[in-house]
Amino acid sequence: MADVNTGNLAPDVTESSTQTIQWKSISLTHVEYPKGDLIGYVLAWFSLVPIFVCVGFAALIIFRRDLHTISYFIGIILNELLNLVLKHVIREHRPLRGRQTLFTEYGMPSSHAQFAWFFSTYMVFFLFIRVYRNSNWVDDLWKYITSIGCFFVSSLVLYSRVYLGYHTFFQVSCGALMGVFLGAVWFGVVQIILTPLFPTLAAHPVGEFFMLRDSTLIPHVMWFEYTSSRTEARSRQRKMTSRKSQ
Numbered sequence: 001m002a003d004v005n006t007g008n009l010a011p012d013v014t015e016s017s018t019q020t021i022q023w024k025s026i027s028l029t030h031v032e033y034p035k036g037d038l039i040g041y042v043l044a045w046f047s048l049v050p051i052f053v054c055v056g057f058a059a060l061i062i063f064r065r066d067l068h069t070i071s072y073f074i075g076i077i078l079n080e081l082l083n084l085v086l087k088h089v090i091r092e093h094r095p096l097r098g099r100q101t102l103f104t105e106y107g108m109p110s111s112h113a114q115f116a117w118f119f120s121t122y123m124v125f126f127l128f129i130r131v132y133r134n135s136n137w138v139d140d141l142w143k144y145i146t147s148i149g150c151f152f153v154s155s156l157v158l159y160s161r162v163y164l165g166y167h168t169f170f171q172v173s174c175g176a177l178m179g180v181f182l183g184a185v186w187f188g189v190v191q192i193i194l195t196p197l198f199p200t201l202a203a204h205p206v207g208e209f210f211m212l213r214d215s216t217l218i219p220h221v222m223w224f225e226y227t228s229s230r231t232e233a234r235s236r237q238r239k240m241t242s243r244k245s246q
Contacts, residue, residue, distance in 0.1 A: 033164055043160035049153060050115045065211050066221075067198045068130070068190070072122060075186035079118045079179065083111045086178075096165040110167045113175030114182075116154035121183030123150050129191065132219035 031047045033040035057073045060066070092108035127143045134140045158176055161167040167175075198214040201207045215221045 031164065040164060043156065043163050046153070046156045047112060047160040047164065047166075049157050050112060053115075053119060065213050067201060067212055067214050068126075068195075068216070070212075071190045071194055072126070075122065075183075075190070076115065076118060078186070079114060079182050080111060082182070083109060083114050083175070083178070087111070092171070094166055094171075095168050107167045108171045108174065109178050110158070110161050110172040110175035112161050113154075113158045113167070113172040114179040116157040117176040117179030118183040118186075119179075120147075120150035120154045121180045122187050123147070125184065125187040125191075129187075 031044045033044040054076075057069070057076070060069050061073060086109060087106040090108045091106055093105055094107035124147045127146060131143070154176070158172045161172050162169050195216055198216055202212050202214040215224075218224050
């Protein structure tokens with residue numbers, strides 16, 4: 001009878017098998033930087049900003065179900081798809097070829113630059129057109145700080161791709177210009193065409209099933225959610241107190 005070892009479920013990796021297995025990393029999130037280069041290390045993390053932004057969008061959509069947020073993210077996806085098409089149409093190679101950890105060999109236009117500047121452009125339009133306006137500019141100071149922060153981070157993302165050798169300056173410049181243009185166009189599409197449809201989408205049985213919400217007419221969404229949750233919590237607390245006293 002053969003000796004069957006059920007205690008170790010891991011694959012038997014011998015010295016001969018390791019010579020035949022070819023390991024490959026997920027190039028979509030793999031960023032290389034010069035060893036020992038602190039600036040390159042920091043810029044490599046900034047190069048991953050699009051991944052962090054997508055994770056944030058996924059969390060917001062799952063827990064808030066707001067149609068504006070969903071539309072924003074749809075625009076980002078369309079922006080990335082268009083970038084992928086342009087890369088394979090233009091077919092301009094990156095400055096450093098031969099890397100094994102590239103999602104695509106083509107670098108025109110830069111998808112990171114296009115992503116970052118699409119996000120920032122849409123965000124600025126959203127803050128100053130969609131979000132409520134205060135009578136005092138001091139109360140709107142956070143909008144200016146947020147806008148400057150978005151463009152600053154987008155600039156670092158752009159520079160990181162050049163510094164790390166993934167793109168030329170012309171490639172990231174074209175990506176940034178494309179992102180600004182598409183971000184402005186998509187905001188116009190959402191504001192003029194899609195926003196009037198949000199009440200219908202939210203009231204549709206499918207929208208109710210997925211608990212989609214339309215916050216277009218709510219001037220201060222964060223304050224509204226805070227006061228609503230606080231009022232509901234106090235109401236339930238009073239009910240619990242009255243039950244205990246009976």
